[in-house]
Amino acid sequence: MKRTKDCFKGFAAITFLALAILLTPQTSLAHCDTLDGPVVVEAREALAKGDVYPLLKWIKAEEEKEISEAFIKTMAVRKLNPEAQKLADMYFFETLVRIHRAGEGAPYTGIKATATGETIVAKADQALEKGSIDGLAKAIATHTEKGIRERFNHALETRKHSQESVLAGREYVKAYVTFTHYVEGVAQVVGGKGHGAEAASPAAHKH
Known part of the structure; x- marks a missing residue:
């Protein structure tokens, strides 16, 4: 019973952190x-x-x-x-x-x-190149999918016009930064080292 409660608490903590990241600009996670x-x-x-x-x-x-x-x-x-x-x-x-x-x-x-978080950022770049977010969306928590798709679609659309003018290029860069920071932040929380270390700890599995 205690183990079930511990698992639930761990899941709740990760969900809370993920939501916090989704609502906070990820200016510190740039690559x-x-x-x-x-x-x-x-x-x-x-x-x-x-x-x-x-x-x-x-x-x-x-x-x-x-x-x-x-x-x-x-x-x-x-x-x-x-x-x-x-x-x-x-x-x-x-x-x-x-x-x-x-x-x-x-x-x-x-x-x-x-880059820090090179794998997830590479996937974000590849998604823009291929014009599909499916592979990346499946790699993260289901409840973040809507937010990721919105930012991806905006980046993809602005990318099409990024070479038309400096203003259009800046609009794309803004969308690109928002998109990549968003997915990088989510990935760091979902696959966080802290949670993994807790799960591996013997104390975390006591009944």
């Missing part, structure tokens, strides 16, 4: 501050093509001048030699990600090698 994240990936392409325009959607209008100037400086320095190019590129990545994070209201703690 845009990583070398394999969408901001840096697109920044690499922009530097290779010498075109800053595609990057403007990741920042606010008032930050365009700073990013454009940083881009010009980076393009000039990276022509010197391979080592200079590497340093210049990292300088630009740091600048772009820092400003993007500030626009999200999130702290900037440097660029990381890989």
